[in-house]
Amino acid sequence: MDAKNFLHFRLLSPLHYLLLVVIFLSVRGELNRGFLPLPLIFPKGNYRQSLNSVPKTFGCSDSMGHRLIIQNSHAVRKRPRKDGCPLQVVCIDYPRPELENTVNFLEAAYLSSSFRTSSRPVKPLNIVIAGAGLAGLSTAKYLADAGHKPILLEARDVLGGKVAAWKDNDGDWYETGLHIFFGAYPNVQNLFGELGEFSRFDFPEVLPAPVNGIWAILKNNEMLTWPEKLKFAIGLLPAMIGGQAYVEAQDGLSVKDWMRKQGIPDRVTNEVFIAMSKALNFINPDELSMQCILIALNRFLQEKHGSKMAFLDGNPPERLCMPIVDHIQSLGGQVQLNSRIQKIELNKDGTVKNFLLNNGNVIEGDAYVIATPVDILKLLLPEDWKEISYFRKLEKLVGVPVINVHIWFDRKLKNTYDHLLFSRSPLLSVYADMSVTCKEYYNPNQSMLELVFAPAEEWISCNQSKAKIVKYHVVKTPRSVYKTIPGSDPCRPLQRSPIEGFYLAGDYTKQKYLASMEGAVLSGKLCAQAIVQDYELLVARGQKKVAEASFV
Numbered sequence: 001m002d003a004k005n006f007l008h009f010r011l012l013s014p015l016h017y018l019l020l021v022v023i024f025l026s027v028r029g030e031l032n033r034g035f036l037p038l039p040l041i042f043p044k045g046n047y048r049q050s051l052n053s054v055p056k057t058f059g060c061s062d063s064m065g066h067r068l069i070i071q072n073s074h075a076v077r078k079r080p081r082k083d084g085c086p087l088q089v090v091c092i093d094y095p096r097p098e099l100e101n102t103v104n105f106l107e108a109a110y111l112s113s114s115f116r117t118s119s120r121p122v123k124p125l126n127i128v129i130a131g132a133g134l135a136g137l138s139t140a141k142y143l144a145d146a147g148h149k150p151i152l153l154e155a156r157d158v159l160g161g162k163v164a165a166w167k168d169n170d171g172d173w174y175e176t177g178l179h180i181f182f183g184a185y186p187n188v189q190n191l192f193g194e195l196g197e198f199s200r201f202d203f204p205e206v207l208p209a210p211v212n213g214i215w216a217i218l219k220n221n222e223m224l225t226w227p228e229k230l231k232f233a234i235g236l237l238p239a240m241i242g243g244q245a246y247v248e249a250q251d252g253l254s255v256k257d258w259m260r261k262q263g264i265p266d267r268v269t270n271e272v273f274i275a276m277s278k279a280l281n282f283i284n285p286d287e288l289s290m291q292c293i294l295i296a297l298n299r300f301l302q303e304k305h306g307s308k309m310a311f312l313d314g315n316p317p318e319r320l321c322m323p324i325v326d327h328i329q330s331l332g333g334q335v336q337l338n339s340r341i342q343k344i345e346l347n348k349d350g351t352v353k354n355f356l357l358n359n360g361n362v363i364e365g366d367a368y369v370i371a372t373p374v375d376i377l378k379l380l381l382p383e384d385w386k387e388i389s390y391f392r393k394l395e396k397l398v399g400v401p402v403i404n405v406h407i408w409f410d411r412k413l414k415n416t417y418d419h420l421l422f423s424r425s426p427l428l429s430v431y432a433d434m435s436v437t438c439k440e441y442y443n444p445n446q447s448m449l450e451l452v453f454a455p456a457e458e459w460i461s462c463n464q465s466k467a468k469i470v471k472y473h474v475v476k477t478p479r480s481v482y483k484t485i486p487g488s489d490p491c492r493p494l495q496r497s498p499i500e501g502f503y504l505a506g507d508y509t510k511q512k513y514l515a516s517m518e519g520a521v522l523s524g525k526l527c528a529q530a531i532v533q534d535y536e537l538l539v540a541r542g543q544k545k546v547a548e549a550s551f552v
């Protein structure tokens with residue numbers, strides 16, 4: 001092959017390959033148009049009951065504010081498969097069915113509506129939930145929607161956990177973390193909608209996914225050369241074609257190892273994935289599990305608006321958490337601050353008897369949820385449970401240290417933007433000028449930089465330096481989201497534990513989003529769903545308890 005032909009072979013063949021994939025994905029979308037297999041798998045044995053509980057029609061909005069009306073048509077299979085039975089739904093009144101995006105929004109809306117439309121419980125359950133982060137708030141919200149009585153207990157005097165924030169003496173807010181919402185957060189957007197706080201994301205109509213993702217990579221000439229871009233794009237193809245099963249199979253490899261295995265040059269890892277790894281999990285590509293990156297890419301590439309970002313318009317405790325609390329309380333639930341769970345006390349049969357608070361109060365309920373970070377759960381675990389494999393596997397899940405720094409300047413900085421900025425520097429991860437990006441923090445004359453420092457292992461115990469800055473606040477979180485190292489995914493627990501009446505919620509529990517606000521909200525929904533499904537069992541347990549007490 002002469003040099004010219006060789007060049008043609010090298011340049012054209014991968015492009016053709018890419019083109020074929022794009023055509024395949026578009027055609028796949030066309031074929032499915034109008035019929036969306038809703039990926040809801042009903043538990044074996046519970047098939048009829050589950051089928052009856054599906055609302056005949058329900059509506060929701062997607063990230064563009066398009067109205068989706070879903071008609072529950074029929075089950076695709078007459079008899080349940082071994083793993084349950086997926087429902088087929090017909091989607092009508094939808095201007096442009098963009099399937100992957102739509103399915104996730106459908107799923108989120110379906111789950112939400114199932115709480116409201118399920119038959120009202122004859123005897124509402126009292127459910128005690130520890131931790132008012134987004135997972136605990138979401139659990140309590142959906143249980144209240146389903147007609148139950150959540151009692152949400154928060155250790156600190158502030159709502160939100162990792163989204164908590166405080167006001168200083170000047171009236172300025174400082175936060176646990178700089179938080180960004182993505183277009184691929186259907187459960188969070190759905191939640192806003194249900195609370196009447198829906199803020200529509202105005203994303204420009206450009207290219208459909210995954211073309212927009214590929215286009216963005218190819219268009220950028222500053223970070224990567226053309227051969228590097230092509231190798232990168234080809235390396236990603238298996239992830240784009242292989243779907244969720246492929247993604248899950250990559251948990252054993254770190255980002256760096258996976259890139260090398262795919263023949264992607266180290267320079268791509270350094271140019272693109274240091275920033276991405278630190279933004280996703282506060283660690284570097286040599287530590288982060290590739291599964292984490294692939295889940296993020298899958299969401300961003302498959303969903304047209306997945307990679308669009310938005311900031312909250314104000315401080316998270318008031319703008320994000322308080323509306324949820326108001327909703328819970330309006331439905332008869334309770335939310336108590338300064339109520340730290342000190343001990344999970346057990347019955348003789350190893351089930352939960354009550355939660356003992358550090359103020360000496362004892363709280364009893366029909367079911368119990370721990371929605372604290374995984375590190376706290378491990379400290380609270382009763383001795384009798386520690387050898388159960390479900391709990392033993394939690395050992396591998398450890399919170400990662402991160403530091404959130406806020407700096408107030410006496411003037412407006414010129415080189416910041418109304419956006420989130422990413423860094424590949426050894427300590428800095430993401431940052432933003434919050435005086436520009438956040439409506440409530442807006443200041444036309446001065447800047448406030450909020451910077452996430454990560455990896456922060458070495459810095460977490462250091463004292464702050466006294467540089468000449470007008471004002472600063474530093475919030476250290478020694479154990480933040482769980483460290484997504486290779487092999488950690490199988491250790492993530494389902495929301496229903498093997499202990500009857502005991503459940504978990506939290507971003508680290510099993511759900512298809514990463515350790516994120518979306519993951520926390522979805523985990524709460526799944527936890528509430530498990531409790532609602534276990535209703536009969538929990539009522540029977542309560543009756544048995546009453547009978548035993550009266551017998552004594």
Ligand SMILES: Cc1cc2nc3c(=O)[nH]c(=O)nc-3n(C[C@H](O)[C@H](O)[C@H](O)COP(=O)(O)OP(=O)(O)OC[C@H]3O[C@@H](n4cnc5c(N)ncnc54)[C@H](O)[C@@H]3O)c2cc1C
Pocket residue numbers: 130131132133134135136153154155156159160161162163176177178179180181339340341342371372373376402403404452477480481505506507508515516517518519520
């Ligand atoms: C610096 C930083 C930046 C981040 N940026 C983003 C982002 O941009 N986008 C995104 O989606 N996600 C981001 N995240 C992740 C996101 O904040 C978390 O995934 C999510 O908020 C976790 O919610 P959670 O409810 O699972 O846990 P938590 O928020 O940790 O909530 C647990 C709650 O339990 C309480 N608790 C603890 N012990 C007890 C006890 N004994 N009794 C009662 N209550 C107890 C805690 O006080 C807390 O309120 C970021 C996190 C950090 C730290």
